[in-house]
Structure formats: C-alpha cells, structure tokens
Amino acid sequence: MRILVGNHIDPSIRERGDMRAWTQRLLWFARPGDLLILCCEPDPAFVDYALARTGVKREELTMLAAPAGAWGDKLLDPASLTVPAFVEQVRAALGPAGTGAVSEVFALWPSAAVARLADALGVADLFPGAAFFSQGGGEIGNSKANFRALAAAAGVPILPGRVCRSRAEAIEATGVLLKSSVAGAVVVKQAHNGAGVGNQLLVRDPEMAVGHVGARHLHHLAPGPDGIAAYWAGRWPWASGEDRWPVVIEEFAPGADAVYSEHYASDAGTRATETGRLLYVGRRLSHQVVPLDGVSGPVRAALLDGGRRLAEAYRSFGYRGYLSADALILPDGSVVFTEVNAQVSGSLHIYQSIAHGIVDVTAAPARQVVEYHVPPTWTVPSFTAFLTALDELGLAYDPVSRTGVIVSMPAIPLAPGEPVQFVFCLAYDPAEGHADAFDRLDAHFASVPAGTYDASQHVGTGAVSFSS
Amino acid sequence: MRILVGNHIDPSIRERGDMRAWTQRLLWFARPGDLLILCCEPDPAFVDYALARTGVKREELTMLAAPAGAWGDKLLDPASLTVPAFVEQVRAALGPAGTGAVSEVFALWPSAAVARLADALGVADLFPGAAFFSQGGGEIGNSKANFRALAAAAGVPILPGRVCRSRAEAIEATGVLLKSSVAGAVVVKQAHNGAGVGNQLLVRDPEMAVGHVGARHLHHLAPGPDGIAAYWAGRWPWASGEDRWPVVIEEFAPGADAVYSEHYASDAGTRATETGRLLYVGRRLSHQVVPLDGVSGPVRAALLDGGRRLAEAYRSFGYRGYLSADALILPDGSVVFTEVNAQVSGSLHIYQSIAHGIVDVTAAPARQVVEYHVPPTWTVPSFTAFLTALDELGLAYDPVSRTGVIVSMPAIPLAPGEPVQFVFCLAYDPAEGHADAFDRLDAHFASVPAGTYDASQHVGTGAVSFSS
Numbered sequence: 001m002r003i004l005v006g007n008h009i010d011p012s013i014r015e016r017g018d019m020r021a022w023t024q025r026l027l028w029f030a031r032p033g034d035l036l037i038l039c040c041e042p043d044p045a046f047v048d049y050a051l052a053r054t055g056v057k058r059e060e061l062t063m064l065a066a067p068a069g070a071w072g073d074k075l076l077d078p079a080s081l082t083v084p085a086f087v088e089q090v091r092a093a094l095g096p097a098g099t100g101a102v103s104e105v106f107a108l109w110p111s112a113a114v115a116r117l118a119d120a121l122g123v124a125d126l127f128p129g130a131a132f133f134s135q136g137g138g139e140i141g142n143s144k145a146n147f148r149a150l151a152a153a154a155g156v157p158i159l160p161g162r163v164c165r166s167r168a169e170a171i172e173a174t175g176v177l178l179k180s181s182v183a184g185a186v187v188v189k190q191a192h193n194g195a196g197v198g199n200q201l202l203v204r205d206p207e208m209a210v211g212h213v214g215a216r217h218l219h220h221l222a223p224g225p226d227g228i229a230a231y232w233a234g235r236w237p238w239a240s241g242e243d244r245w246p247v248v249i250e251e252f253a254p255g256a257d258a259v260y261s262e263h264y265a266s267d268a269g270t271r272a273t274e275t276g277r278l279l280y281v282g283r284r285l286s287h288q289v290v291p292l293d294g295v296s297g298p299v300r301a302a303l304l305d306g307g308r309r310l311a312e313a314y315r316s317f318g319y320r321g322y323l324s325a326d327a328l329i330l331p332d333g334s335v336v337f338t339e340v341n342a343q344v345s346g347s348l349h350i351y352q353s354i355a356h357g358i359v360d361v362t363a364a365p366a367r368q369v370v371e372y373h374v375p376p377t378w379t380v381p382s383f384t385a386f387l388t389a390l391d392e393l394g395l396a397y398d399p400v401s402r403t404g405v406i407v408s409m410p411a412i413p414l415a416p417g418e419p420v421q422f423v424f425c426l427a428y429d430p431a432e433g434h435a436d437a438f439d440r441l442d443a444h445f446a447s448v449p450a451g452t453y454d455a456s457q458h459v460g461t462g463a464v465s466f467s468s
Numbered sequence: 469m470r471i472l473v474g475n476h477i478d479p480s481i482r483e484r485g486d487m488r489a490w491t492q493r494l495l496w497f498a499r500p501g502d503l504l505i506l507c508c509e510p511d512p513a514f515v516d517y518a519l520a521r522t523g524v525k526r527e528e529l530t531m532l533a534a535p536a537g538a539w540g541d542k543l544l545d546p547a548s549l550t551v552p553a554f555v556e557q558v559r560a561a562l563g564p565a566g567t568g569a570v571s572e573v574f575a576l577w578p579s580a581a582v583a584r585l586a587d588a589l590g591v592a593d594l595f596p597g598a599a600f601f602s603q604g605g606g607e608i609g610n611s612k613a614n615f616r617a618l619a620a621a622a623g624v625p626i627l628p629g630r631v632c633r634s635r636a637e638a639i640e641a642t643g644v645l646l647k648s649s650v651a652g653a654v655v656v657k658q659a660h661n662g663a664g665v666g667n668q669l670l671v672r673d674p675e676m677a678v679g680h681v682g683a684r685h686l687h688h689l690a691p692g693p694d695g696i697a698a699y700w701a702g703r704w705p706w707a708s709g710e711d712r713w714p715v716v717i718e719e720f721a722p723g724a725d726a727v728y729s730e731h732y733a734s735d736a737g738t739r740a741t742e743t744g745r746l747l748y749v750g751r752r753l754s755h756q757v758v759p760l761d762g763v764s765g766p767v768r769a770a771l772l773d774g775g776r777r778l779a780e781a782y783r784s785f786g787y788r789g790y791l792s793a794d795a796l797i798l799p800d801g802s803v804v805f806t807e808v809n810a811q812v813s814g815s816l817h818i819y820q821s822i823a824h825g826i827v828d829v830t831a832a833p834a835r836q837v838v839e840y841h842v843p844p845t846w847t848v849p850s851f852t853a854f855l856t857a858l859d860e861l862g863l864a865y866d867p868v869s870r871t872g873v874i875v876s877m878p879a880i881p882l883a884p885g886e887p888v889q890f891v892f893c894l895a896y897d898p899a900e901g902h903a904d905a906f907d908r909l910d911a912h913f914a915s916v917p918a919g920t921y922d923a924s925q926h927v928g929t930g931a932v933s934f935s936s
Contacts, residue, residue: 012633070636079640112631132621136613136631136714145604153600153786163580163604165480168538172547243712246604316784318621 001033028353046410078113129320141342161250191245261307469501496821507544514878546581597788609810629718659713729775
C-alpha cells in the first residue's frame with residue numbers, strides 16, 4: 001500500500017485560499033490498500049463518483065483528515081502532519097503489517113513536512129527525494145526564476161528574458177526587452193504561481209490579440225520610459241510578493257501554442273510520461289488536451305528532448321517525482337520552454353488516471369481527453385445538478401463508447417447557495433472533436449454575460465482555488 | 469589578457485555598505501595585460517604596494533572605474549557595467565586586438581550584470597557559466613538555504629536542521645531542534661551573508677563557551693516555549709531579511725573546528741584548490757590559516773571528499789568558477805558541511821596569490837600563511853602608519869626569509885581621521901607559529917579595551933565592509 005498526501009504548495013510559500021476540492025483529485029491516484037491524507041473530510045458524493053469510475057472500493061481505502069491547523073480544513077497545515085497524535089493515527093491505520101506494508105509515500109506537493117512525516121513513520125526511504133525535500137527542495141524546484149537559470153545552464157531554449165530582484169532591475173530589464181521584442185510586449189511572471197494566474201502581459205499595442213495567452217493580467221503600457229516606470233511603481237509588490245521572490249520578465253511570443261511534456265524523475269533516471277496542450281480563453285486557462293496532437297514530428301521531438309533534458313537537470317540536483325516542462329511552439333515551429341512545475345501538476349490525474357486508466361485512449365478506436373474548467377460564464381448550482389444535466393444531455397461517461405464526461409473534482413461552493421466551480425474531463429473521438437459536447441453544456445449552463453466579470457479574477461462567480 | 473571585475477554580491481540581494489577597499493583585493497589576481505574594473509578609483513598606495521609584491525607593473529594593467537550608479541563609488545552598481553558609454557570604454561581599452569585578445573572574464577561575484585557585459589562585448593563564452601549567471605544563478609548558488617537541500621540530495625553530511633519560510637515554521641523548528649540538541653543550542657543563519665555576520669547562536673545555558681563560534685550574534689533564550697516565541701517575535705525580520713529569504717536553523721555543534729575546502733568548477737569537471745582553517749575570537753572571524761594543518765588523514769580525506777561532491781553538485785546545475793565548501797570538524801573527528809560560497813571567497817587571494825604565488829609555501833623551508841582581521845581592540849591610524857610599524861618591528865614581508873606581513877587590501881577610513889580596518893597576511897615558519905608576530909603587533913596597536921565595543925557590531929571602531 002501507499003501513503004498518498006493530498007497537499008498543495010506550502011502556505012509559507014504561497015497561501016492558497018481554499019484547496020479542499022482541488023486536492024481531492026488525490027482520489028484518482030488511489031489504488032486498493034492505499035492510505036489517503038487530506039486537509040478535510042472528503043466529499044462523499046465525489047468519493048463515490050470517482051471510485052465508481054476507477055473501480056476501487058471505498059472499503060479498500062483508508063482516508064484521514066489531518067488535524068486542523070492555521071487554516072482550519074481549507075488548507076493542509078504542513079505542521080499538522082507531524083502532530084504526534086496524528087502520526088500515531090497514521091501508524092495505527094497501517095494495520096498489523098505496520099510500515100512494512102508501505103511501498104511508497106506520494107504527495108501532490110514535495111513539502112518538507114511530508115518528508116518529516118515519512119521520517120517520523122520510519123519510511124523516509126520510501127518518499128523519493130526525501131532528503132532534498134526535507135530541506136526546502138520543493139521551493140527550489142518550483143521557482144520560475146530558478147527555472148530560467150537551470151534551463152539556461154542545461155542549454156534548453158528559453159525566451160529572451162531576465163530575472164530581477166529589485167524594482168530598479170525590473171525597470172531596466174523591461175526597457176531592454178521591449179526594445180528587442182518584435183511584438184513590443186513582455187510577460188511578467190511571479191516566481192510561484194500557476195495556470196497563468198501569476199503572469200501579467202505588458203503590451204504597447206492595445207489592438208494585439210492576447211486572449212489565447214496564459215497571462216491572467218493585462219496592462220497597456222503608457223508610452224516611453226514613464227509608462228514602464230509607472231507600471232513597476234504599482235506592480236512590483238504584486239510581482240515580487242512584497243520583495244519575497246525574484247521576478248521573471250520575458251519577451252512575449254505572439255501566436256504561440258502552449259504545450260507541455262511531463263516526466264518522472266527517479267533515482268535510476270527519468271522517463272517521459274505524457275505530452276499535452278493548454279488552451280487559454282480570455283487569458284484564463286480554459287481547457288487542456290491529452291495526448292498532444294496536431295504537431296509535426298520535429299516539434300514533438302524538440303518538446304520531448306527539451307523536457308527530457310530539463311527532467312535530467314532537475315533530477316541531477318535532487319528532485320524526484322513527476323514534473324511538467326511547459327513550452328511554447330512558436331509560429332516558426334521552434335519550441336521554447338517557459339517553466340518547470342516540479343510537483344504533481346494539474347495534468348497527471350487527466351492523463352495517468354483518466355485518459356490512460358479509465359478511458360484507455362490508446363485502445364481502438366482511439367480516444368482523446370480534454371479537461372475543461374467550468375467557464376466564468378456558467379452558473380452550476382451543484383455537483384448533483386451537473387451530473388443530472390450530463391444524464392439528460394446524454395453526456396455522462398459511457399464505458400462502452402469510451403466517450404463522455406468525467407468530473408475531476410468535487411464541487412464545493414465557497415458559501416452556501418453559491419454556484420460551484422470545478423474541472424471536468426470529456427473523452428471524445430479525435431475525429432469528431434470536443435466542441436459539440438462542450439457547446440451543449442455551454443447552452444445548458446451559460447447565464448453570466450461575457451464582459452460582466454473581471455477577466456483578472458480567478459473565476460466569474462466565486463473564488464475556489466484550483467490548478468497547481 | 470583577462471577582464472577582471474571587482475564586484476561583490478548584487479546589492480539587490482544584499483546591500484553592503486562600502487566595498488571600495490575589500491574589492492581591491494582584485495589586484496592580487498592581476499596578471500600583465502589584464503583589464504580591471506572596480507567600483508572606484510583604486511587606492512594608489514595599495515596598488516603600488518600590491519603590485520610591488522606580485523611583480524606586475526602598473527603600466528601592464530588597465531584599470532577602469534565603472535560609472536557611479538545608485539551607490540556612488542562605494543558599491544558597484546550592476547547596471548553600470550552595461551551603460552553603453554562604459555561598454556565602449558572597455559572595448560576601447562582592449563586595444564587593437566579587441567576582444568580577440570580576451571582569454572577570460574573573471575568576477576569576484578557571479579552577477580548577471582557581468583554576463584551581460586560579457587555578452588555586450590561579444591565574449592560571453594569566455595565568462596564560464598555565463599548563461600546560468602545571466603538568469604540569476606549567482607543567487608541560487610550562494611543561498612545557505614539552498615545549500616542544505618543540495619547537500620542533502622548529494623548525500624554530503626550536514627548538521628540536523630531545517631529551512632524555514634515563516635515565523636511559525638521557525639518557532640516549531642527551533643523547539644524540535646533544541647530538544648534533540650545535546651548542547652541545548654541552535655544556530656540561526658541568514659540565507660545571504662558572510663563570515664558569520666548573518667549567524668546568531670541561541671543558547672539555553674549562559675555559561676556555554678561560544679567565543680570560538682562563527683556567529684556574530686548571541687541570544688540567551690528564556691526558558692521554555694515562551695523564550696523561543698519571544699526570540700522569533702523580535703528576530704524573524706532580521707533573520708529572513710523582512711521575509712525575503714528562507715532562514716536556516718541548525719543544531720549547534722560545540723567544540724568544533726571551522727575549516728573549508730575550496731574547488732574550481734569548469735565545463736570539464738572540478739578540482740580541489742586548497743583547504744584552510746577559520747578561527748573566531750569573540751564570535752567574530754579573527755584569522756584564517758592556509759594550508760590546513762593539524763588534521764588527521766581521515767579528516768582531511770572526508771573534508772576533500774565532501775567538498776568535491778558539493779563542487780560536483782554545484783557544477784551539475786550550472787555553477788562555474790571557484791567555490792568554498794565550509795565545514796566543521798566535530799570533536800569525534802567527523803566532518804559536517806555548513807555552507808557553500810559559490811563566488812570568489814575571502815580565501816582565494818590568500819592561498820592562490822599570496823601563499824602559493826608570493827610566498828610559495830610548498831618550497832623549502834615550508835611556510836604557512838595566516839590572514840588576520842585588524843581586531844576591534846586596535847586603533848590603526850592609516851595604511852602608511854601600519855607599514856611604518858611593520859618596518860619598525862621588523863615584520864614587513866621579507867622575500868628572502870619568506871616571512872612577514874603582506875597587507876591584503878587598502879585601508880580606507882569611513883570618515884576622515886577615523887581609524888582603519890583591513891586584513892593582512894602573515895607568512896611564517898609553521899614550526900614557530902604566528903602568535904609571536906601577532907602579539908608584537910597587538911602590543912603596538914591595541915588601545916580599545918576589550919568589553920567596550922559591541923561584539924555584535926562589525927568592527928569595534930568603524931564599519932568598513934569586508935569579507936565575502
């Protein structure tokens with residue numbers, strides 16, 4: 001059996017609001033016998049729903065909620081994992097075989113606290129990379145600033161850009177990069193954020209097409225150096241987290257496709273696990289597709305080669321586990337890398353558990369899987385209401401045709417009665433595409449007029465935290 | 469010829485006060501033909517003094533002061549290096565052969581700004597590690613927090629300890645580490661500082677002997693958890709640089725010897741360059757000795773082996789250049805590593821230029837070199853006064869006996885008429901030791917009663933920044 005920890009980035013690095021729903025995607029990884037640790041009691045409806053699809057029985061799993069810490073049950077307090085009473089509870093839950101039955105410790109985020117729990121249980125050797133993670137390696141591997149230095153050293157292609165530690169450096173770098181950028185635009189990136197939420201696109205031309213870009217925030221620069229200085233006067237604290245992190249500034253690459261190559265790093269080496277594509281609408285992550293299609297052989301080879309070299313580089317300094325190398329395919333077919341997420345990404349459950357596990361996309365006839373975010377224009381009353389709509393529309397997942405919708409996570413309203421936000425997978429025939437099914441759902445749930453919500457806010461009608 | 473940059477840690481990471489004097493140790497590395505870049509006009513007396521000892525002629529060197537930036541001439545503003553007029557000045561100074569004559573770009577600190585200067589000149593390939601450093605690799609390689617994760621991953625022995633990102637984590641970690649520490653003491657370390665100035669020793673027992681420890685600051689903990697919480701309530705902003713950096717907390721190892729193993733990392737591999745010993749008096753760095761003596765074969769082997777593995781680990785993620793792996797020899801003879809300084813340390817000029825270059829310590833009869841800091845109890849009026857005293861005492865360096873004092877850096881008073889602070893090397897016969905010569909200097913210059921200065925302040929009678 002394995003110990004699976006449904007955690008998230010340490011709140012001391014980035015304090016997410018409420019990760020109760022998103023971390024329950026841990027259920028997709030559960031195999032018979034596993035012990036799952038979550039920040040909250042799992043949502044019974046989602047547990048039943050997910051396990052019915054993976055074929056694991058509820059009674060074959062042990063699920064423990066870590067003691068409430070500084071964030072109640074909304075975030076997993078890393079310190080809770082080693083509260084002595086909880087360690088004893090975990091030990092007791094292992095059953096008569098004790099830790100001898102444990103084959104692996106697996107966590108959504110490589111926290112030092114997971115390494116300490118593994119150590120307290122006497123199974124530190126079963127948490128790959130434990131020594132590295134126990135001393136803060138998780139932060140090193142997940143910084144978008146560190147990424148640029150490590151990728152540059154490994155000779156992996158990146159966009160022209162700079163890593164800045166002060167407002168003065170940012171002002172200088174922005175001016176230099178805007179000058180060399182053909183598009184007259186740069187992307188500012190927080191070192192620790194995800195899904196484009198920590199990115200801001202700075203453009204000189206208000207007409208530039210930017211809806212497809214993974215940058216939640218947009219700023220139209222006023223002309224000349226004053227426009228640059230004015231931007232940084234206001235946004236340096238946001239970009240740097242009040243001076244906590246270096247800030248990445250990169251030339252903007254217009255017309256690029258966002259893709260990724262995921263890998264697994266072990267003591268023995270690295271292996272590629274899957275490639276996929278990210279699609280942004282209105283600058284927010286809308287959906288992602290696995291396996292990656294629609295790219296030429298050389299593009300695929302460049303993506304895999306750069307991903308492998310990054311995985312090797314991260315492995316060489318101590319990272320162990322899954323990692324995602326994000327990249328852009330430029331209009332000329334070249335591939336440049338933009339970041340590495342050295343954690344369980346928002347893609348692993350899609351490709352490993354759903355696409356390859358449940359749907360088996362490689363069997364005949366071939367299938368593909370897209371995972372959609374509930375768009376900000378929808379109002380979904382509840383998890384049950386969504387499942388009912390799927391049944392009514394004939395869109396629930398059908399194991400015979402291997403098509404239809406599988407909801408990826410529970411739907412927990414932030415306040416009673418509020419609409420819910422979540423992600424859901426849709427398995428489809430690649431020859432037919434996924435637009436028709438999505439359009440039918442859109443017709444059913446769309447009720448918030450576009451343009452009535454703030455495109456920079458996380459969601460239109462709520463603020464559930466998800467994505468990594 | 470080489471381009472030598474007399475810089476220091478980027479002020480955006482750690483803003484030193486006044487590095488004019490300390491960065492002029494660059495003179496010790498100069499060879500005929502070299503171009504030196506400094507933050508200020510070099511001190512003529514020191515230039516003449518140093519070159520007379522290295523045998524390089526003043527007219528064989530080109531020395532340029534970078535344009536004054538945000539810190540005037542007290543610190544080198546990284547942005548100054550790529551001011552177009554300065555780049556042109558450097559290019560003009562290269563002479564008719566232009567960049568074709570450049571064999572290497574060498575910097576005291578691996579700043580992205582040096583990589584940009586090299587790039588602007590078209591010689592980025594001659595600055596080892598340029599791609600890595602151009603994207604902030606210097607910060608990665610010099611963090612004491614990153615060190616712990618990288619050393620743990622490499623399997624190099626470190627002391628029990630933790631890397632903390634919040635006050636809450638620091639309080640928890642301090643409690644845990646004090647409990648397991650036999651001495652009932654821990655050391656708190658800023659991620660970016662040097663020579664023990666960023667270290668604070670927390671002790672429960674006010675009687676503990678701590679004068680020899682490399683921790684400028686000392687705190688006697690009040691009993692129980694309240695004492696720990698009270699400490700962190702006051703000192704977290706200091707330790708973390710207002711939340712900018714992770715904080716290292718380690719068990720204190722009483723009765724240990726501080727040593728180091730230096731290495732050079734190139735594209736081809738790493739090589740050990742020298743080992744030495746650091747000695748602290750009143751918790752401030754007092755002197756260091758090269759080559760390392762008085763250790764057993766197994767201790768030396770462990771120091772070199774761990775240093776080599778750290779050098780390889782740093783090399784593998786992109787670091788190039790000299791680095792110093794600092795370690796403690798514990799009373800039981802085991803060697804544990806405490807930090808890596810991936811920059812030109814405060815030791816390179818001692819062993820490479822002075823001990824091996826000028827003194828030639830390996831020739832017969834064998835010599836050893838100690839470098840002393842002017843102690844806080846001395847009042848030295850000026851560089852000239854110090855040289856005059858050396859002559860009077862017969863302690864000036866004598867090339868025939870290969871013994872005596874070589875002053876390592878200029879002596880610049882922070883305010884006109886104030887006493888000066890600096891470091892000076894003393895070459896001696898290992899059979900005789902260095903105490904006698906030092907005592908004669910001490911008798912000459914000591915005038916500040918011990919106990920009348922704050923042991924936590926950088927110096928007793930001034931505030932010149934030196935050491936790396």
